[in-house]
Amino acid sequence: MNNKIYQEITEKIIAQLTKGIIPWEEPWFGNCGAISHATGRAYSLLNQLALGGESAEFVTWHQIQMLKGRVIKGSKGRKVYFWHTFDKAEVNEKGERIIKKIPYLRTYTVFRVDDCEGIEARWQPKQGNTTVSPIALAEETTNQYLNREGIKLEHKNSGEAYYAPRQDYINVPSINNFRSSEAYYSTLLHEIVHSTGHKKRLGRFKVDEHLSPFGSPDYSREELVAEMGASFLLRRLNIDNAKTLQQNSAYIQNWIQVLNNDMSLIAIAASRAEKAVQFVMGEKK
Numbered sequence: 001m002n003n004k005i006y007q008e009i010t011e012k013i014i015a016q017l018t019k020g021i022i023p024w025e026e027p028w029f030g031n032c033g034a035i036s037h038a039t040g041r042a043y044s045l046l047n048q049l050a051l052g053g054e055s056a057e058f059v060t061w062h063q064i065q066m067l068k069g070r071v072i073k074g075s076k077g078r079k080v081y082f083w084h085t086f087d088k089a090e091v092n093e094k095g096e097r098i099i100k101k102i103p104y105l106r107t108y109t110v111f112r113v114d115d116c117e118g119i120e121a122r123w124q125p126k127q128g129n130t131t132v133s134p135i136a137l138a139e140e141t142t143n144q145y146l147n148r149e150g151i152k153l154e155h156k157n158s159g160e161a162y163y164a165p166r167q168d169y170i171n172v173p174s175i176n177n178f179r180s181s182e183a184y185y186s187t188l189l190h191e192i193v194h195s196t197g198h199k200k201r202l203g204r205f206k207v208d209e210h211l212s213p214f215g216s217p218d219y220s221r222e223e224l225v226a227e228m229g230a231s232f233l234l235r236r237l238n239i240d241n242a243k244t245l246q247q248n249s250a251y252i253q254n255w256i257q258v259l260n261n262d263m264s265l266i267a268i269a270a271s272r273a274e275k276a277v278q279f280v281m282g283e284k285k
Helices: 002-018 045-050 061-066 134-149 181-195 217-236 249-261 265-280
Strands: 057-060 078-091 097-112 152-154 162-164 169-171
Touching: 002 045, 002 078, 002 097, 002 249, 002 265, 045 078, 045 265, 057 061, 061 097, 134 152, 134 181, 162 181, 169 181, 181 217, 181 265, 217 249, 217 265, 249 265
Parallel strands: 152 169
Antiparallel strands: 057 097, 078 097, 162 169
């Protein structure tokens, strides 16, 4: 079941990439985007991608029936995806019976509230903090995270940006080496998202606290986590992606090839990126 869902999601993302659109870098992440009619909450990062970044309120078919509403003729539903788990009994190396929770995706169909009769929109999109400049907010947010987690930020090498898991520090060129403050924070946030993968945080790194080798499936997955997470954080901090991201056709073709080779990549990376963003923002682990 998951393989079919992974393929559906991947085909949607590749279709956008083929048009020159990088969906995880679109400006609707963060303070707007798709929200649930039932709760008023923004959909997950994965579902924002699946819904194509549309800023709208969505309702499920079951909710439409409960509210005695009706879908306007000709309107089409959209698929969204939610992680669930099932319990699986296993025997560990000690011969003990344990229960493992196995994650899987389920598909639901949703409709825009605007495409329904008898149902009114309930929520207004949340607005960002307009009293604090984006750069000041980025500085405050990154410093709070780095101090809370005890991560050193260094500017030793002016030509490289990286996170070193074993030493647990981030190196980025000094802000004066960038074309703009926005570009500096875009790079820093990318490395900050990598740092959430440390074993004492979200535990994405498997062996000896090393990032996976370049070109490996795990490397591609972690790199996409960092790219999605950084883009999402930029929007949360009201920093304009258009000023920071300059991607080319070779970049897009690379992701098309990587996604074709791993149909689970988008779903898993989006879930991990969302957890990383929440961790950085101090919302939950």
